[in-house]
Amino acid sequence: xxxxxxxxxxxxxxxAICPIHAESGLAAFYGGGRTASGEVTGPNGLTAAxxxxxxxxxxRVTNVRNGKMVVVRxxxxxxxxxxxxxxxxRAAARELDMIDSGTAMx
Numbered sequence: 001x002x003x004x005x006x007x008x009x010x011x012x013x014x015x016a017i018c019p020i021h022a023e024s025g026l027a028a029f030y031g032g033g034r035t036a037s038g039e040v041t042g043p044n045g046l047t048a049a050x051x052x053x054x055x056x057x058x059x060r061v062t063n064v065r066n067g068k069m070v071v072v073r074x075x076x077x078x079x080x081x082x083x084x085x086x087x088x089x090r091a092a093a094r095e096l097d098m099i100d101s102g103t104a105m106x
Contacts, residue, residue: 046070058071072088072092
């Protein structure tokens with residue numbers, strides 16, 4: 001019984017430390033290169049750019065139109081295009097099936 005309470009307490013404290021942040025809006029994609037975090041990314045990595053999330057944060061991005069989902073890691077700042085909330089790598093854009101359109105609501 002004591003072990004179950006400790007496990008529950010540990011699980012709840014983990015949730016409290018890692019808050020969930022949800023946004024919705026327009027996403028675009030980019031090809032890679034040197035990022036604001038200092039990493040060099042290529043078109044095959046599952047990375048993204050966000051204005052405020054800390055580098056290294058993992059984010060689940062879902063294409064609203066088709067329900068496809070991908071998990072990316074924040075490695076860069078941006079997007080700088082008007083009205084966009086996130087830029088994802090080309091590999092992530094392929095997973096989200098947004099290559100042809102160039103942008104998607106996520």
